[in-house]
Amino acid sequence: MNITKEQIDELNAVVKVAISKEDYQEKVDTILKDYRKQANIPGFRKGQVPMGLIKKQYGKAVLVDEVNKLLQDNLNKYLTEEKLDVLGNPLPKQQEDFDWESDNLDFEFELGLAPSFDVKLKTKKAVTQYKIVADKKMIDEQVERIQKQYGKLVSKTEVGKSDEVTGTFTNEAEEIENKTTIELSKIKAKKALDALVGKKAGESVTLKTKGLFKEDYLLSSSLGIAKEKAEKLNIEVTFTVEEINERQPAALDQELFDKLFGKDNVKTEKELRERIKDDSETQFEQQSDQKLLNDITERLIDETKFNLPSEFLKKWIQISGEKMLSEDEASEEFEKSEKGLRYQLIEGKIIQENELQVQLEELKEFAKGFIKSQMAQYGHLDPKEEELENIATRVLGNQDEVKRLSEQLMSQKLLTLYKEKSNLKVKEVNYEDFVKEAYS
Incomplete structure (x- = not known):
């Protein structure tokens, strides 16, 4: 077997795979012999069917199957060894009048290559990092809401x-x-x-x-x-x-404070207001962080310029789904997914260049923190470490959960990196103004 690459341009290449008879014949013969042993064909005893008849009935199907396995295994190995960063999957080039009877079989595959580009975390234009504060009006409203709820x-x-x-x-x-x-x-x-x-x-x-x-x-x-x-x-x-x-309304007394926060954790109205402020701003931080992550993502996509093998990707989209798409449908799907693909490439480069990794132990600790916060919502405020460990182990036994939590943890790592290295301007606002500015 011989595999060569022809570079068409910076983003497109063709891989040629030449397969000779000796690459597959031994395996094909072995499979056909097994077929002969098991074949039940009227007029012949089991195991005594002429090999010529077996080859006539099953030969081509076995040949095609084995050659496709060879192609897949060796093409993947070649891409890995050559360190070719491809987008989508290799697309076989259509060959009219392909002769499966030939001793030498030649195949060609189109490749869409990932572009080469640089990512600058310190963007030209600063991104706003909102610091949302709980102002007096909000705290007053929250105190009133609590009094009303428990009244x-x-x-x-x-x-x-x-x-x-x-x-x-x-x-x-x-x-x-x-x-x-x-x-x-x-x-x-x-x-x-x-x-x-x-x-x-x-x-x-x-x-x-x-x-x-x-x-x-x-x-x-x-x-x-x-x-x-x-x-x-x-x-x-x-x-x-x-x-x-x-x-x-309920009186702002110790009985109410104990209902809300546990015995003697809050003792005065002043402490109640401080607790409301701290809790609110902690929740706001999650919202402002998500806004920051979204805004930096948009800015990086906007400022990181590179080309994509668009025509290849449209072809790949056209044939890779459950049903074949028309050219217009494939173009439309490409336009919808282009921004997401660009950020996948940008994010991948950032992760690689900054050596960001998700280790098993830190993923387990992250899962424990997530589980602990979930339990707190149902009033279980102080779970034992053994309990958290057991639940986390069960959760991480589910591959879908591992993927979801890994993505969340990596987003957290990226956000930390962005806060350290991106071009940010901090703006302090109350929640009402944040909603107006962020989502208007």
């Missing part, structure tokens, strides 16, 4: 502006009949609020759905209809009051 309901006979009202929304034409509880503080329409205030159990009001609530999602849940339907809805509905309650 008690006091029954009332007449609706007030800040009460919670349970009742049923109806509209016969739209087949709406849904019992729900609404907070009057979340009503946006002044006419609707005025209509509800002063009502008693058993009384009804007519309300317009358009602009009824401060938050759009509340309309679908209150009426018991799909979000898509609620978005377009502009009708009148009847709301019949059934129950009226005032939620009296």
